[in-house]
Amino acid sequence: MSDNEKKPLGVRGGPRSGHVKQSFSHGRTKSVVVETKRKRVVVPKPGTPGNSAGSAAPSGTPSKSAPRPAGISDAEMERRLKAVQAAKASEADEAQRRAAEDLAREEERNRKRAEIEEKEREEREREERARKKAEEEEDKRAEKKAAEAAPEPAPPSPENAPVADKAPTRGAPPKKAKPEPERREKPGKGDDRRRSGKLTLNQALSEDGGRRRSMAAMKRKQERARQKAMGGPQQREKVTRDVQVPETIVVSELANRMAERVADVVKALMQNGIMATQNQSIDADTAELIVEEFGHRIQRVSDADVEDVIQQVEDDPKELKTRPPVITIMGHVDHGKTSLLDAIRKTNVVSGEAGGITQHIGAYQVTTESGAVLTFLDTPGHAAFTSMRSRGAQVTDIVILVVAADDSVMPQTIEAIKHARAAGVPMIVAINKIDRPGADPDKVRAELLQHEVIVEKMSGDVLDVEVSAINGTGLDELLENIALQAELLELRANPDRAAIGAVIEAQLDVGRGPVATVLIQNGTLHQGDIFVVGEQWGKVRALVNDHGDRVPEAGPSVPVEVLGLNGTPEAGDVLNVVETEAQAREISEYRQEAAKDKRAAAGAAxxxxxxxxxxxxxxxxxxxxxxxxxxxxxxxxxxxxxxxxxxxxxxxxxxxxxxxxxxxxxxxxxxxxxxxxxxxxxxxxxxxxxxxxxxxxxxxxxxxxxxxxxxxxxxxxxGLLSAEVREHFIGYAEIKEVFKVTGVGKVAGCQVTEGAARRSAGVRLLRDNVVIHEGTLKTLKRFKDEVKEVNVGQECGMAFENYEDIRPGDVIEIFVREEVERSLD
The missing domain is CATH 3.40.50.10050 (Translation initiation factor IF- 2, domain 3)
Structure with missing residues (x-):
């Protein structure tokens, strides 16, 4: 069968099965079937590079005679071999790159180590030179002292003169041999006490890797060695300081101001017999003793010096600019002050006041038809608002005294005149309500003469204008007189300085917090300024003018509502702008403590x-x-x-x-x-x-x-008043005879000489017109019968309650008491 023919699938290439016997306790066994997979072998294609005849097969590569795995073609086999070779080449390149990087890091590490060692060598050479120089100077000083202490040697003879040059004088001490300087072993790589390069995890976890000294420790050690070689540490020169000491000061704060250790200050106090800890306070005399003992200079200051930051500088006349006048309207209640201001402002403020009377001080700015800006303060006229009117007079430039032509001068009118005179400001009399049927302006002028207010029509110097707030009569003339008076006063202020103002009114608003109506007297108040006012301080969060609009700043004679206070100030307090919050807080705390001490002193005095x-x-x-x-x-x-x-x-x-x-x-x-x-x-x-x-x-x-x-x-x-007891005389009775009655006591036989006698009335016994007893009747009889009343000319019998010293000729005064309810006028 050729290699290209496909082989049939069978169990030959698959897993092989076998039996394994398992043993259990009590002699039990079990046969288990297991499978073992055959290892896969990759067979290269015949004729590939590296596997040619005469060449050895590479390591890990099967030989030509090795069987090829089933199902792997020649193309696939070649592709896999190329992939293996490419991976090996990549691994070789990566290994070379890592070796180059390691070599470069080692060279850099060696270079840095060489630099550090060079610096240490130079430092040691400098130390060696300094030590040698110090030893030479020490030897010279020793020789000089020995020469001064030794007797004068005889002059040397010519023959032994060369020997004398070589040998020391008989009385001179021999020169000390210079000790051989210790050679500092150059630390080896393993003994280096300093960190060279990065501290690895193995070094940190090793036995001595985590205990290596830092560079700062090495520098401190070198500094100590240098000072020791130079003859000991150099004493720093003592710095003398100016120490500010208030009336009382905490010990730790005193040490801080002297730049001394707290322990040293406490020790100095103990040496002077004062047992005080660092958190206790000492007085200024004790502090002065300690400051002088440490060699510093003391400056006594007072707690009130915190207010020195509020600069009371005189303004340069060249920087002064014309400011609007502040006009205060004063007068008796219901004489038309607010109505007159309404006519000038063309508004209706009276309708907003409860009962038609002004309850608060109102501050407004009015621009006249001629372009002049006027600032008005409307003060209440009721007697209860005396202090408010007094504050209004303190910040004003001109006072308009409003007098009703049909009502003339009243108590609050007189009071307003006194306030204006106390403030030393000019006055303009506005005779209001001239449209009323019973108006008599001349009567008003005549009554003002009684209070030394002489108007121009009476050949005086006080301007007077007849006006009507309802009809608008005389308003133009009133504004002209105000402008004329303001020109005569030449009112000027410096707007380019820190603001100073007076609190006209203050309140706690639910949505805005503490709000103060402030009349700026000098300078300009900006949004964001830090200020102190009375016992309170704050930072201007917003400024609201009299129209309810927010403004970024307020200049002289401008009334504004200031938001951003930490508490409600008192009306009449002065507002001053300071530089920092710390200064404002310090001044506020000082004023609060001063006010508390004042109240305590008033209660304890x-x-x-x-x-x-x-x-x-x-x-x-x-x-x-x-x-x-x-x-x-x-x-x-x-x-x-x-x-x-x-x-x-x-x-x-x-x-x-x-x-x-x-x-x-x-x-x-x-x-x-x-x-x-x-x-x-x-x-x-x-x-x-x-x-x-x-x-x-x-x-x-x-x-x-x-x-x-x-x-x-x-x-x-x-209702808390006790009722008034009033006596009403009823009558008199004269004792004619005295009888002694069993069970009753002495009974006076009387005759009513005036008025009548009543059993429920009070009685007084008179003897020679002198009262000798006052009490009540026990019995009143007419013949043998008890009666309620006996009229004049009739006879009766009387007996007193718990009193029997009665004689013929005595007179009995009869009266009744009546309780009358009282009220406060």
Whole structure:
């Protein structure tokens, strides 16, 4: 059969079967049939390269006589042989490439090692030269000292002079033989203590591979050796510092400012008899002692020095620019101040105020037809807002005093005059409501004379204008007078500096947080500026003008609402811009601590006797406690001031807490503990506070007009007053005879000489017109019968309760008592 003929398939080329006996415990066995597959042999095609006659077959290749596997053609066999040869060639190329790379890495490693060894050799040579130089200098110094200490040698003779040159002097010490320098063995490859090349995993896991010293450790060792060769470590020069020490300072902070170790400072304190840890504070005198002991200079500073960052620099006159005037409108309540401002602004603010009266300070900017910009402050006219009007006068340039022509000068008008004079600002009198039937402007001018306000029509220097806010009469003349007064004042400010402003009003807005209405007085306030205002600080998040629009900046005389405070400031606080948040926070903390200390000092500045007297006084005074929450700071302060004026020597109103914002559960808890009502002025209680108030039985009263609030609190305080007892005289009776009745005691036989005698009335016993007893009647009889009343001219019998010292001729005064309810005026 030829090779090209196909062979029939059979079991010859397939797997071979056999039997295997398996043994189990207890002598059991089992015969299992297994199959073993025959190994496949690849037979190359006859005549292929490498298998020609006379050449040896390659390793791993079957010989020509080897049988070819079934089903493999010559083409397939040749293709497989080529694939095997190509794979072997590829493996050979890869092996050559890896060998070349290993060789290159080894050469690079050897080059780096040679460089490092060269550097070490140069470093050792430098150290050797430095050591030799140091030893030579040491030998020279030793020789010099020995020569100075030895006696003067005799001059050498000429014959032994050459010998003297060669031999040392008799008294001179012999030269020390220089010690042979230690030869540092060049570290071999196995003893190298430094890392050369990369640290492999085997090296790291080996016994000494992970303990090799780092390059930094080797450098430190070389530095120590160099210093030792040069004669020891060089002492660094002591740095003297200026150490700022406040009134009290923590020990660790003092060490930090001196750049000294804390342990050394604590040790110095202990040596001076002061046992203090690093977290304890010491006073300035002790700190000064420690600073001087360490060789530094002390600078005493005060806690108040933190405010020095607020620069109070004088502005260059060349940088000053004209600014709009700030006009404050003052006057009595309901004299038309806000209506006059409405007519100027052509708006309607009065309709937005509760009860038609102004509850807050409003700040507005108005541009006149001539182009002049004016800033107006509208202050409340009610007596409770005295402090608010006072703040308005402090930041104003011109005061417009509004007086109603049909009502004349009133108490708050006089108060406004006093505020304007205290502020030292010019005044313009606006006589309003001249359209009313009973208007009499001349009467107003005449009454102003009584308060030393002399208008121009009365040959004075105070401008006066007759206006009507309803009809718009005289408004143009009023604006002209304001512009004229502003020109005379020459108002100027520097807009190119850090802003300074005054808080006109402050409130806690639910959606925006603490909001302050600020009138910029100097400089320009930009969005993003960091500022401190009173005890609070913040970063300007947004600026809102009087029209409700956001603006990027606000210049002098511009009123804006400032958002971004961390708390609600007090109305009247000054706003100053600082450079960093750290400065603002530090100033704020200092002011808070100062205010706390001031309050504590005010409470502690009393002696024990004063405390006892105050406690006794308070025991006799009834108090009406209240909790006040208002929408803005100015209203809260005005309510508190009004509450302080309510009361007398018997009763008073005590404000337990007042604040800005909605009524919260905390307010309810405080009111419940003190049995006080909660008063909300233009604010409401939140849902948890309402539920808490219902559960605890706390009364919440809401108000939007301050008149109603004051009247209700006054009425409630009047209920605490004890009723007034009044006596009404009824009559007199004269004792004619005294009888002793068994079981009753002494009974006076009397005759009513005036008025009448009643059994329920009070009586006084008079002897020679002197009261010797006051009490009540035990019995009143007419003949033998008990009667309620005996009229004048009739006789009766009287007996006193628990009193029997009665004599003929004594006079009995009869009266009745009546309780009358009192109220606070």
């Amino acid at each position: 009393t002696t024990l006797e004063q405390l006892m007297a105050k406690a006794k006084e308070d025991a006799d005074v009834s108090e009406l406690p209240i909790v006040v929450k208002a929408d803005v700071q100015g209203s809260a302060e005005a309510i508190v001031q009004a509450m302080e004026k309510i009361g007398n020597e018997e009763v008073r109103v005590r404000v337990l807490h007042y604040g800005v914002g909605a009524i919260t559960e905390t307010d309810i808890g405080l009111a419940e503990a003190s049995g006080a009502p909660v008063i909300g002025f233009n604010v409401r209680a939140n849902a948890p506070a309402r539920q808490s108030a219902n559960q605890k039985g706390v009364e919440i009263r809401y108000y939007s007009v301050i008149y109603d609030l004051v009247d209700d609190v006054k009425a409630a305080a009047s």
